[in-house]
Amino acid sequence: MITKLISILLIILGITSCVKTPSNPAISEEFEVNYGDCLVLCEGLMGYDNSEITYINTASGKTVVEAYSQSNVGFRLGDTANDIIIENDTIYISSTIGNFIEVINLKNLKTIKRISLPENSGPRKMEIDSKYIYCTLLFESKVALIERSTLEFKGEMIDVGPQPEGICLESSGIIYVANSAYGDFNANHEYAKTISVIDINSKTEINKIEIGPNVCEVVYNPKNQMLYAAYYNLPSLTDSLGGIVEINTSDNSIGRHWRCNPFRLSLSIQGDSLFFIDQKRSDKTQTNAAISFIAFQSGIYGNLISTDNNDILYALSVSPIDGSVWVANAKNHQTNGTISQISGNSTARKIPVGLNPNCIDFVR
Numbered sequence: 001m002i003t004k005l006i007s008i009l010l011i012i013l014g015i016t017s018c019v020k021t022p023s024n025p026a027i028s029e030e031f032e033v034n035y036g037d038c039l040v041l042c043e044g045l046m047g048y049d050n051s052e053i054t055y056i057n058t059a060s061g062k063t064v065v066e067a068y069s070q071s072n073v074g075f076r077l078g079d080t081a082n083d084i085i086i087e088n089d090t091i092y093i094s095s096t097i098g099n100f101i102e103v104i105n106l107k108n109l110k111t112i113k114r115i116s117l118p119e120n121s122g123p124r125k126m127e128i129d130s131k132y133i134y135c136t137l138l139f140e141s142k143v144a145l146i147e148r149s150t151l152e153f154k155g156e157m158i159d160v161g162p163q164p165e166g167i168c169l170e171s172s173g174i175i176y177v178a179n180s181a182y183g184d185f186n187a188n189h190e191y192a193k194t195i196s197v198i199d200i201n202s203k204t205e206i207n208k209i210e211i212g213p214n215v216c217e218v219v220y221n222p223k224n225q226m227l228y229a230a231y232y233n234l235p236s237l238t239d240s241l242g243g244i245v246e247i248n249t250s251d252n253s254i255g256r257h258w259r260c261n262p263f264r265l266s267l268s269i270q271g272d273s274l275f276f277i278d279q280k281r282s283d284k285t286q287t288n289a290a291i292s293f294i295a296f297q298s299g300i301y302g303n304l305i306s307t308d309n310n311d312i313l314y315a316l317s318v319s320p321i322d323g324s325v326w327v328a329n330a331k332n333h334q335t336n337g338t339i340s341q342i343s344g345n346s347t348a349r350k351i352p353v354g355l356n357p358n359c360i361d362f363v364r
Contacts, residue, residue, distance in 0.1 A: 042354030051081035223271030317360035
């Protein structure tokens with residue numbers, strides 16, 4: 001079945017783009033990334049090898065839409081970049097179709113190294129600790145372990161459920177992985193609807209928690225030691241809601257459950273609430289969207305702002321600097337998008353970014 005999925009993707013792509021590995025990126029216009037700045041990962045169009053990083057100076061408003069290309073003249077970030085992590089002075093980016101993790105110098109956005117992962121493995125989301133980068137492999141149903149000390153993948157992987165996507169690290173050394181089953185594609189798999197629980201020390205899966213169909217995201221909240229999992233439900237079930245489930249990490253028991261259409265979970269600075277895009281994600285149904293929140297103490301679920309059905313909200317992140325909510329609009333998926341900064345219940349500003357912005361991160 002996985003072979004069939006890969007074949008379908010390759011037919012769509014024609015021939016998967018060949019990405020040249022940067023060795024000595026050419027010198028171009030210099031700019032420096034600093035504390036508080038925002039980096040927006042733009043996936044581009046599948047098959048066009050045009051992923052990009054947009055740089056935003058949050059203080060001055062200066063924006064460089066094609067910041068990676070300007071810093072690495074003659075090289076490309078790859079095809080369908082899917083996730084970004086900023087850790088100390090380094091950026092890590094996963095490329096789903098390129099099958100690699102790009103390692104980038106934070107200060108000048110120049111590539112340091114490209115870490116190759118198994119062919120047709122489909123790297124998706126990442127987590128990081130002092131020893132490893134953990135990356136979910138969509139087409140392998142595994143988590144790859146990349147050594148941070150050497151920036152090398154030596155073939156070490158952990159088996160999880162079908163088509164893993166979201167991943168997060170809990171403070172006691174447990175990793176949680178959302179097994180999406182890729183929506184309808186593998187929905188009848190025995191372990192669809194589950195989260196895999198991994199012990200870091202033994203590097204093995206020790207448990208599975210059943211959540212709901214097409215579970216794609218997991219976020220750990222250190223303040224209340226709860227895990228929050230978002231399931232989207234199946235694209236074919238156009239009238240069905242997904243939801244957010246609260247899990248007690250002390251015993252993996254299921255707690256509260258909010259029915260909604262969640263996407264891109266992000267905790268508040270204080271850890272007392274959760275923000276997310278609330279919009280049905282289906283090719284058959286185009287609906288109004290909202291930026292929604294859940295207040296943990298009261299359990300209240302409400303909306304910050306609403307948008308119309310011409311918007312395709314594609315990423316959300318809470319700024320660790322001032323707590324404002326930043327939301328990416330992919331528009332029609334064919335033209336460059338925008339970022340809206342939301343303070344309170346209003347939009348403070350809109351900023352142009354690249355094509356299909358799917359992740360927002362901040363330098364802290």
